[in-house]
Amino acid sequence: MAKTSFQDLINGDTPVLIDFFATWCGPCHAYSPILQQLKEDMGDAMRLIKIDVDRNPEITEKLGVQSMPTTMIFKQGELKFRAAGVQSPQTLKDELAKLA
Template sequence: MSKPSFHDLINGDKPVLVDFYADWCGPCKQQTPILKQLTERVGDAIRIVKIDVDRAQAAANQYQIRSIPTMILFKNGKIVWRQSGVQPLHTLEGLVKQFGS
């Protein structure tokens, strides 16, 4: 079975948190363990997708990513939340509670 496309992912029922990052970005490296903790706490209530802005420049341009890390939460294909900078675990957990399926 092939991997779903980005379009298919963000248009599903499950909320999708997209982390736009780069390997060379210090704050992005700080965000990674927070996202792992989030996954451990909320399980499959949300899908987390990491997009490297250097490798996926078209996606970065489409969503006008100007600073990284930038996180965008999609629900049913719509942006319901967007924030740049490292996001603390409690903020991300709150989003899952607010928008989780």
């Protein structure tokens, strides 16, 4: 199977929420169930991708991710939202709704 590039992942019409996390990060562990619930609520209206910063230093560095968790939302290859720290489900739903 061909490896999908980061650009391929973010180029679609469906908004892509990316969670940059680390296994050793306490807030990241608290954030994970929030994101899983959001994905369940939103269904096919969004894609959820989790990127372990320790396993993907190249993309982490390229995007300037310095704190975990960092949330980014892309649509059609463009960054539409970026925030460091745990975000509320409502904040994320509001940002995704803008892209619908």
